[in-house]
Amino acid sequence: MQADRPKQYLPLVGKTVIEHTLDCFLTHPAVTGIVVAVSEGDPFWAELMATTLNQYPQLHTAPGGRERSDSVLNALDYLVNTLQVAPDTVVLVHDAARPCLSRTDLDKLLTLGANEAAGAILAIPVRDTMKRAQTGTTRISRTEDRNGLWHALTPQMASLGLLRTALADALEKGVAVTDEASALEHAGLNPLLVEGDARNLKITRPADLALATFFLSATP
Ligand SMILES: Nc1ccn([C@@H]2O[C@H](COP(=O)(O)OP(=O)(O)OP(=O)(O)O)[C@@H](O)[C@H]2O)c(=O)n1
Numbered sequence: 001m002q003a004d005r006p007k008q009y010l011p012l013v014g015k016t017v018i019e020h021t022l023d024c025f026l027t028h029p030a031v032t033g034i035v036v037a038v039s040e041g042d043p044f045w046a047e048l049m050a051t052t053l054n055q056y057p058q059l060h061t062a063p064g065g066r067e068r069s070d071s072v073l074n075a076l077d078y079l080v081n082t083l084q085v086a087p088d089t090v091v092l093v094h095d096a097a098r099p100c101l102s103r104t105d106l107d108k109l110l111t112l113g114a115n116e117a118a119g120a121i122l123a124i125p126v127r128d129t130m131k132r133a134q135t136g137t138t139r140i141s142r143t144e145d146r147n148g149l150w151h152a153l154t155p156q157m158a159s160l161g162l163l164r165t166a167l168a169d170a171l172e173k174g175v176a177v178t179d180e181a182s183a184l185e186h187a188g189l190n191p192l193l194v195e196g197d198a199r200n201l202k203i204t205r206p207a208d209l210a211l212a213t214f215f216l217s218a219t220p
């Protein structure tokens, strides 16, 4: 992001990226608690927790990890060990860098995923023609069949006990898990794909911040 601070603390339409991300969950009646995984001694998070976020008792902090999957496991451990949350409780894992999640998409996931023992995730079908590059080059090797290909988004939803066991097992075996569904897949499960809105983008490049500004300004 070429920025002077981690991207989740960059300003976006009147507050920080992470405050927008949290909004959707802080205001949802079905969300009884939120655990945010942050690096130890993160001064930006400490400042938010001491000011704008200090009015939310349902907000908790767990230690961040080296990779995304380590942070997620730490947050799940915190739910079990510190908050004593029951294993059959439904959890949603969401990227701090996705500040444009809509209430409509969150409700759709909660509704369609409610009876899914294998979990459910927001995703969008691939629309463009997909090219496979020759290894290590920018030259096309072939065109891939896009039928049945989806972009994985977040939130990703599963029961706490199931996800924690699957994630811990995958990490122990050195399996690359870039999202929660990967861990569930590794456990032999087939989570449900719930079609979401492409506006739920992940802030990765400066242009994404401009898009997020547009989406959040256009949506009341
Ligand atoms: N050690 C890490 C890395 C990432 N994340 C979470 O995973 C989300 C998605 O990761 P991404 O934004 O892709 O992470 P980066 O490593 O910052 O990648 P990028 O190069 O895309 O900016 C982040 O928003 C953050 O919520 C985390 O909790 N712990």
Ligand SMILES: C[C@](O)(CO)[C@H](O)COP(=O)(O)O
Pocket: 068, 095, 151, 152, 153, 154, 178, 179, 180, 202
């Ligand atoms: C979880 C995720 O946002 C789904 O698209 C993505 O996998 C995060 O991966 P990254 O490797 O941390 O960018």
